[in-house]
Amino acid sequence: xxxxxxxxxxxxxxxxxxxxxxxxxxxxxxxxxxxxxxxxxxxxxxxxxxxxxxxxxxxxxxxxxxxxxxxxxxxxxxxxxxxxxxxxxxxxxxxxxxxxxxxxxxxxxxxxxxxxxxxxxxxxxxxxxxxxxxxxxxxxxxxxxxxxxxxxxxxxxxxxxxxxxxxxxxxxxxxxxxxxxxxxxxxxxxxxxxxxxxxxxxxxxxxxxxxxxxxxxxxxxxxxxxxxxxxxxxxxxxxxxxxxxxxxxxxxxxxxxxxxxxxxxxxxxxxxxxxxxxxxxxxxxxxxxxxxxxxxxxxxxxx
Amino acid sequence: xxxxxxxxxxxxxxxxxxxxxxxxxxxxxxxxxxxxxxxxxxxxxxxxxxxxxxxxxxxxxxxxxxxxxxxxxxxxxxxxxxxxxxxxxxxxxxxxxxxxxxxxxxxxxxxxxxxxxxxxxxxxxxxxxxxxxxxxxxxxxxxxxxxxxxxxxxxxxxxxxxxxxxxxxxxxxxxxxxxxxxxxxxxxxxxxxxxxxxxxxxxxxxxxxxxxxxxxxxxxxxxxxxxxxxxxxxxxxxxxxxxxxxxxxxxxxxxxxxxxxxxxxxxxxxxxxxxxxxxxxxxxxxxxxxxxxxxxxxxxxxxxxxxxxxxxxxxxx
Numbered sequence: 181x182x183x184x185x186x187x188x189x190x191x192x193x194x195x196x197x198x199x200x201x202x203x204x205x206x207x208x209x210x211x212x213x214x215x216x217x218x219x220x221x222x223x224x225x226x227x228x229x230x231x232x233x234x235x236x237x238x239x240x241x242x243x244x245x246x247x248x249x250x251x252x253x254x255x256x257x258x259x260x261x262x263x264x265x266x267x268x269x270x271x272x273x274x275x276x277x278x279x280x281x282x283x284x285x286x287x288x289x290x291x292x293x294x295x296x297x298x299x300x301x302x303x304x305x306x307x308x309x310x311x312x313x314x315x316x317x318x319x320x321x322x323x324x325x326x327x328x329x330x331x332x333x334x335x336x337x338x339x340x341x342x343x344x345x346x347x348x349x350x351x352x353x354x355x356x357x358x359x360x361x362x363x364x365x366x367x368x369x370x371x372x373x374x375x376x377x378x379x380x381x382x383x384x385x386x387x388x389x390x391x392x393x394x395x396x397x398x399x400x401x402x403x404x405x406x407x408x409x410x411x412x413x414x415x416x417x418x419x420x421x422x423x424x425x426x427x428x429x430x431x432x433x434x435x436x437x438x439x440x441x442x443x444x445x446x447x448x449x450x451x452x453x454x455x456x457x458x459x460x461x462x463x464x465x466x467x468x469x470x471x472x473x474x475x476x477x478x479x480x481x482x483x
Numbered sequence: 484x485x486x487x488x489x490x491x492x493x494x495x496x497x498x499x500x501x502x503x504x505x506x507x508x509x510x511x512x513x514x515x516x517x518x519x520x521x522x523x524x525x526x527x528x529x530x531x532x533x534x535x536x537x538x539x540x541x542x543x544x545x546x547x548x549x550x551x552x553x554x555x556x557x558x559x560x561x562x563x564x565x566x567x568x569x570x571x572x573x574x575x576x577x578x579x580x581x582x583x584x585x586x587x588x589x590x591x592x593x594x595x596x597x598x599x600x601x602x603x604x605x606x607x608x609x610x611x612x613x614x615x616x617x618x619x620x621x622x623x624x625x626x627x628x629x630x631x632x633x634x635x636x637x638x639x640x641x642x643x644x645x646x647x648x649x650x651x652x653x654x655x656x657x658x659x660x661x662x663x664x665x666x667x668x669x670x671x672x673x674x675x676x677x678x679x680x681x682x683x684x685x686x687x688x689x690x691x692x693x694x695x696x697x698x699x700x701x702x703x704x705x706x707x708x709x710x711x712x713x714x715x716x717x718x719x720x721x722x723x724x725x726x727x728x729x730x731x732x733x734x735x736x737x738x739x740x741x742x743x744x745x746x747x748x749x750x751x752x753x754x755x756x757x758x759x760x761x762x763x764x765x766x767x768x769x770x771x772x773x774x775x776x777x778x779x780x781x782x783x784x785x786x787x788x789x790x791x792x793x794x795x796x797x798x799x800x
Contacts, residue, residue, distance in 0.1 A: 230614070
């Protein structure tokens, strides 16, 4: 009813409406301008620390702290040369390789174990399924503190400290509930007729999972892989606990050692190493930003 | 799609033999557990088992070298009188209760700004999201430290505007604002979730409200906030639990000390010091269990009260 009255209110002569349209168009353009100016200003503020880090890595150490300017006056790669030398006889590339092994291992473990477990939750009826599902959701909220001490004790006793096993075993046992949840949600949205048809054709769960589910789950697997990689790449606590030998260090731990060992005034090399440690993450972001942002939007994953 | 077309239209026969059905049900259960086994094994070995073990350790004195010695509730009594432990709670709660709301307000404000019909939103959304991916890394902690140190760029800007100079890193009263700024900087992830929620709000609601003469503020309070409440609930719960677990940034910025003057002695840092530097594993286990109980209680309060402030629209959940 109210729409009718409002339509009546807007009844104007042809001439007036042309004027009106022109002015609304101008107003809309004005508002777009204001929107873009605000947003760009905000982007500049938000990205400033990251750009400052990148630009500082090309500056001499004496010109970093307190230098608001982004453009290096005498740019050089000296900082990177120094960062690539590594620490205490261990080359940067050793740390880099360790990080790659951990990240790729995480991706492989998570995609395999979480997709298999998610299939059970999403597609098979078995007693206790709802209880297990509730427990799985519960582990999403569980502070990790309550498991790390006994885990450390056991891994220590098994002689697995200073190996990658403690850092990777959870990934192969679907202990990262976020990914299981993400894949369950994704599978639940796939049409059930697909597997019912396959069942009638005599296919078992293994075949349905491998030939029907896995190919259809590609978007969920890609999103999971990207996050698994980045989370492993940035992980600090796990490697801090389990990796004591410098030649096993992942990049974040090496970076910390680097900061501890270089004199505080050598900000240039620190910035260069900080940049190098983030390069793969930034590359992933630039290539897969749509997957990442969509993944967050639909599944509520944290960065 | 082609597979759907091939699907037969007749359903499975309902007059199946009962014994055969029973057998099928059993094999179905077996398949269920087989597929669940990676998670189930992980749950038992890496979550449930360790949880029980740390519950036991919480009542013992254990240093990794001698066998655990049962001491009853002594760890908890000592915790209640440990000034460092109480400081850890103070620091952590300040961070959680101040940082999370400010971060979510920033996320919501920017999401409202981006929720319009103008072009170029994808670029802004990605730009704002980027810090969420790198914000918790060691690299950014180093950058943050360099920015907020004495005579750093933040100090320069302050001096330019005539504020009292001095770095934030060494000033116990300013390390908390510095770390809160670091978490607020990562507003992008909740912002993306808010944006997705805002897209779900039916535009007819706003049109109807406009016809009834509602202004922007009224529309926001009466339509946007209630329609967004499930997303607010989700963001608030996850961000708070996340905030309780802050470690790397505080560890790097304080040089692995929790200082200056214990101002960055977060719960996780203190637990790490006690458990993995002093090897007081019983004491640290007691700490871990108190945290679990507090976080669990917090989550329970959240879910309990959610009925009164979280509105699920009919077709949604």
